[in-house]
Amino acid sequence: MKYNFDEVINRRGTGSIAYDGQYKVYDYDNLEPFWVADMDIKTPDFIIENLKKKLDQSHFGYVVWKQDEYLSAIKQWYKRRFSVNVQKNDIYYVPSILFTVTEMIREFSKEGEGVLIHTPAYNAFLNLIEGNKRVAVESPLIATEDGYHLDREQFEKVASRSDVKVFILCNPHNPTGKVWTKEECEFMRDVCEKNDVFIVSDEIHMDFVRSEQGFFSMTNLMKLDSPILVVTGLGKTFNLASLASSFMITKHRFTTLQFNRKLSAYYGLAAANTLAVEAVKVAYTQSEEWVDQLNQHIEKNMTILKSFIDNEMSDQLSFIKPESTYLAWIDFSKSGYSEKEVQNALQSVGKIATGLGHSYELGDSHHFRLNVACSEEKLLKGLQSIKQSFDALNK
Secondary structure, three states, X not given: OOOOOOOOOOOOOOOOHHHHOHHHOOOOOOOEEEOOXXXXXXXXXXXXXXXXXXXXXXXXXXXXXOOHHHHHHHHHHHHHHHOOOOOHHHEEEEOOHHHHHHHHHXXXXXXXXXXXXXXXXXXHHHHHHHHOOOEEEEEEOEEEOOEEEOOHHHHHHHHOOOOEEEEEEEOOOOOOOOOOOHHHHHHHHXXXXXXXXXXXXXXXXXXXXXXXXXXXXXXXXXXXXXXEEEEEOOOOOOOOXXXXXXXXXXXXXXXXXXXXXXXXHHOOOOOOOHHHHHHHHHHHHHOHHHHHHHHHHHHHHHHHHHHHHHHHOOOOOEEOOOOOOOEEEEEOHHHOOOHHHHHHHHHHOOXXXXXXXXXXXXXXXXXXXXXXXXXXXXXXXXHHHHHHHHHHHHO
C-alpha cells in the first residue's frame, strides 16, 4: 500500500485523553489504550502540510466559514463517496456533533419526555439524555450470527409512544458497527414521520463502511422541511477530534432558523475554527485513496481479531465482525464472569484499557469495546493481553 498504517506513534505524554486521561475512568495508570474512539494512526501528511501553510499566514482572526471552497468540498465528497446530491444551502457549520445533538433534544422535547435510541448506544448520547433530564427509550438491536438487526416491531412500538419526541440515530452504529440498509432507514423515517418524532442522525463514522451495500446517509431521505438533521465531521476519519468543529445538513427550515439564531445570539458560538475549515477543504478533495487504504487496514485488523477469538478464546468470547467503524463490540458472557471481574483482570493483569460495556447499555453488561485503529503490532500485543487476563481469571 502507498500509506503505512502500521507505523507506531508515541502519544503518551502529549495530553492525549486515550493515554494521559485514563485516571478519570480506570483504576490503574499507564494502561495500553484501546478505549477512546480516536486512532493510533497519524493524520495524513497532506492535511498536516495544508494546516502548516495556514499557520504560516500568522493571523487567526475571525473566519467566514461559508466559503464556496468549503461547501463544494463537502458537496463533492457526498457525491463521489455516497452518490448523494447535497445542496450547498443545506450545509451549516456547527461547533460539534454532541452540541448539535443536545440542541435537537432541547428543541424538540421537554424535560421528562423520551428520546428514542438503539441499544447498545454510544455512551455520550446516554449521558446527554440524562444530563438534559430526558428519558432514554430503548429499541434494542437483535444480535445474530450474521450481524445486528433492527427489531422493527419494537421500534414502531416505542416510537408511537406519546412521550417520545426525538430519535437519535447512530449511522453507522456505535458500538456494534452495524450498517443501516436503505430499507431500514426508510422504515425508521416513515415510522418517525407518522408519530411526529424528529430524527437527528450522527454520521461521524460514515467513511468507515466496508460492506458491499455501502453507506446510506439519511440525507438521501430529505425533502423540504423533512424532520431530519444529519451531523458529521472530520474527527473520526482523519483523527482531528480535537479540532472541535463539525457540520450539519438539513432542509428543516424551522431548525436552521432556530439553531443559527441561538448559536449567535444565545450561545455566542457562531465563530468557526479556522484550521477546521481549512482541513475540510483538503480532506474532502485529496484523501480518497488514503481513506480506502485506511479501511483496508482496519478490515485486516478486524479479521485478525476475529480469527484470534475463534481460534484462541471461542470458549469465553464471542465477536460479530462489524461492517463499519474501527470499534469491536466483544461479548464475554460465555466466560461466566461479571463485568467487574473482567475489567479488573484486563486492567491489573493485561494492563490494557478497553471500553466499559455498562456505559453503552442501560442494564448489566457482558461486553467491552475494543478500538482496532492501530498498528498490527499493537493489536497483536493487546490480544495476548486479553488472553492473559482471562487465563488469570480461570486460574
